[in-house]
Amino acid sequence: MSRVYNFSAGPATLPEEVLKRAADELLEYGDSGQSVMEMSHRSKEYQAIIDDCEARLRKVMSIPDNYKVLFLQGGASSQFAMIPLNLMNKTGKADFVITGQWANKAYSEAAKLCGAENCNIVASSKDKTFSYIPELDKSKFNPTADYFHICQNNTIYGTRFAELPDTGNVPLVADLSSCILSEPVDVSKYGMIYAGAQKNMGPAGLTVVIIREDLIGNAKEGTPTMFDYKTHADNGSMYNTPPTYGIYILKLVLEWIEKMGGLTAMKEHNEKKAAILYSFLDSSKLFKPTVQGKDRSLMNVPFVTGDADLDAKFVAEAKKNGFINIKGHRSVGGMRASIYNAMPIEGVEKLVAFMKKFEAENA
Numbered sequence: 001m002s003r004v005y006n007f008s009a010g011p012a013t014l015p016e017e018v019l020k021r022a023a024d025e026l027l028e029y030g031d032s033g034q035s036v037m038e039m040s041h042r043s044k045e046y047q048a049i050i051d052d053c054e055a056r057l058r059k060v061m062s063i064p065d066n067y068k069v070l071f072l073q074g075g076a077s078s079q080f081a082m083i084p085l086n087l088m089n090k091t092g093k094a095d096f097v098i099t100g101q102w103a104n105k106a107y108s109e110a111a112k113l114c115g116a117e118n119c120n121i122v123a124s125s126k127d128k129t130f131s132y133i134p135e136l137d138k139s140k141f142n143p144t145a146d147y148f149h150i151c152q153n154n155t156i157y158g159t160r161f162a163e164l165p166d167t168g169n170v171p172l173v174a175d176l177s178s179c180i181l182s183e184p185v186d187v188s189k190y191g192m193i194y195a196g197a198q199k200n201m202g203p204a205g206l207t208v209v210i211i212r213e214d215l216i217g218n219a220k221e222g223t224p225t226m227f228d229y230k231t232h233a234d235n236g237s238m239y240n241t242p243p244t245y246g247i248y249i250l251k252l253v254l255e256w257i258e259k260m261g262g263l264t265a266m267k268e269h270n271e272k273k274a275a276i277l278y279s280f281l282d283s284s285k286l287f288k289p290t291v292q293g294k295d296r297s298l299m300n301v302p303f304v305t306g307d308a309d310l311d312a313k314f315v316a317e318a319k320k321n322g323f324i325n326i327k328g329h330r331s332v333g334g335m336r337a338s339i340y341n342a343m344p345i346e347g348v349e350k351l352v353a354f355m356k357k358f359e360a361e362n363a
């Protein structure tokens with residue numbers, strides 16, 4: 001067996017150790033006589049798995065007690081609708097920073113459900129293809145907004161908020177799909193954090209919501225039962241069948257993170273990888289990074305040669321050499337290396353060595 005280095009933006013590479021453990025336990029979990037996939041979500045065995053997963057997530061992320069952890073389905077994309085349905089309920093207004101496609105979808109869905117006139121765009125970086133994080137002018141913040149939305153790490157464009165906006169008493173709601181568990185975050189600074197699992201947490205199908213308790217229980221009239229956070233908070237994420245296997249894999253991923261030294265160690269590991277790749281890009285005569293300075297993502301690194309044919313040649317040769325899914329998002333072209341937690345340092349070093357060789361042959 002030879003595993004490739006998978007630079008996919010998501011679903012993404014998982015720690016080999018986790019996959020092996022899952023393989024070992026695939027036919028029989030413990031002495032239950034069955035696979036986790038086959039277990040009733042109402043069984044004692046499964047309850048222990050979901051409880052352990054939540055406890056580990058709380059510990060690893062230092063989640064305060066006044067926050068609920070919800071294990072949902074529907075992807076981060078369903079959250080774009082659930083957030084306004086549940087949170088745009090006092091003044092009925094919200095603030096948005098548009099830093100890319102995902103941030104824009106969170107805005108559009110809120111505008112669709114609650115009216116564009118109630119959705120304030122504080123800033124946007126669309127003018128330069130979202131290649132930077134815009135400066136935020138606090139005078140444009142609505143101090144009575146029901147929430148302030150950001151996409152913390154912009155998976156497609158490779159930018160991230162190095163610092164969180166200070167929104168005062170307005171709850172900060174953040175899409176952490178592509179950076180959750182990559183470094184420590186102060187959960188108490190957020191009203192709500194949400195993330196699809198398939199970048200840094202596990203397989204697709206699981207969505208994690210971390211939400212301050214006082215924001216639950218005031219959904220707009222007509223909100224479908226399944227779209228109301230209260231439904232899931234009141235039922236321990238068991239109102240209906242949760243994505244049981246994804247939750248189990250997240251539990252294994254959290255065990256792996258604990259063994260690696262927690263999120264502080266994870267941050268160091270990720271900074272090291274990003275530094276290897278960015279420092280090569282900054283010195284290369286062929287490859288150019290598309291993002292500069294402090295806005296650079298630690299997780300998604302886009303780059304171009306400036307020649308579409310050469311980009312295509314690079315992507316094809318990379319694939320032949322075992323570096324897969326390195327093509328940029330269809331909306332931006334070029335290349336993008338996603339280097340989530342589970343990408344080993346060796347994977348990035350080998351990629352850079354391959355890029356150097358390609359550069360020498362194609363300069």
Ligand SMILES: *Cc1c(COP(=O)(O)O)cnc(C)c1O
Nearest residue numbers: 075076077102155175177178196
């Ligand atoms: C991948 C991604 C999404 C979409 O996630 P789905 O689970 O496919 O709905 C949303 N936001 C960000 C930042 C992402 O990286």
